[in-house]
Amino acid sequence: MNTVDGLIKEKLPQHIAIIMDGNGRWAEKKILGRINGHRKGIEVVKDIVEFCRELGIGYLTLYTFSKENWSRPKAEVSALMEFLEEHLRKELLKLIRNGIRFRAIGNIWELPANIQKIIREVEDKTRHNGGMVLNLALSYGGRAEIVEAAKKIAMEVRQGRITADDITEEVFAKHLYTAGSPDPDLLVRTSGEFRISNFLLWQMAYTEIYVTDVLWPDFKRQHLIEALLDFQNRERRFGLTGEQLKRCGAGSGG
Numbered sequence: 001m002n003t004v005d006g007l008i009k010e011k012l013p014q015h016i017a018i019i020m021d022g023n024g025r026w027a028e029k030k031i032l033g034r035i036n037g038h039r040k041g042i043e044v045v046k047d048i049v050e051f052c053r054e055l056g057i058g059y060l061t062l063y064t065f066s067k068e069n070w071s072r073p074k075a076e077v078s079a080l081m082e083f084l085e086e087h088l089r090k091e092l093l094k095l096i097r098n099g100i101r102f103r104a105i106g107n108i109w110e111l112p113a114n115i116q117k118i119i120r121e122v123e124d125k126t127r128h129n130g131g132m133v134l135n136l137a138l139s140y141g142g143r144a145e146i147v148e149a150a151k152k153i154a155m156e157v158r159q160g161r162i163t164a165d166d167i168t169e170e171v172f173a174k175h176l177y178t179a180g181s182p183d184p185d186l187l188v189r190t191s192g193e194f195r196i197s198n199f200l201l202w203q204m205a206y207t208e209i210y211v212t213d214v215l216w217p218d219f220k221r222q223h224l225i226e227a228l229l230d231f232q233n234r235e236r237r238f239g240l241t242g243e244q245l246k247r248c249g250a251g252s253g254g
Helices: 023-029 035-057 067-071 074-097 113-125 142-160 167-172 219-231 240-250
Strands: 015-019 059-066 101-104 132-142 184-187 208-210
Touching: 015 142, 023 035, 035 059, 035 074, 035 219, 059 067, 059 074, 067 074, 067 240, 074 113, 101 113, 132 142, 142 167, 184 219, 208 219
Parallel strands: 015 059, 015 184, 059 132, 101 132, 184 208
Antiparallel strands: none
């Protein structure tokens, strides 16, 4: 087996999701404004995306801006939108060069028009990239995603395109924002909070969860390696017994 930094490459997760928490607390500890915490957090995003691409991770989904985040102070929300636009414009060429396909998931229509425009541009220009898929969850809520999927399916039934008996878990998943991406194998949450905060509620039915006390602006490659090593030491049973897993050759890893 190939190894890197103690990791077994054949057992790396196919899809990693990250709740990037702690920017504000990091800034407060350093007696800085919250906006400076978000600015530092963006630098960490760049490095972790690059590292995941180097490791050969197929899909990376980052919880960037939740529906609930709209209730934050207007100045903070405005700064976050500015950072997002600036980041996407600056990183476009790097995404293309590294073969990364960009997707935005969530209620994108709730974002400012200029953000929607740059999102469409980056999605279009990276559409044919065959490397890692980078999903940014923006104005995202897991419950809202499920409701939207239900509405789409109900409309198809109403139009006679499918019947109620045609609705399966697979059909439902195809109507989610993440359609085309496998469910996350590993969720990493920073800042020590033990909750999933309305993130990928449907998709995380069998996701392994790793929580670290490290605040997102302090999160480094070594911290991700620690999460991956922990993941590789777990036995993923998917409802089976350990003996059944041995017989079918399943278990830890992606």
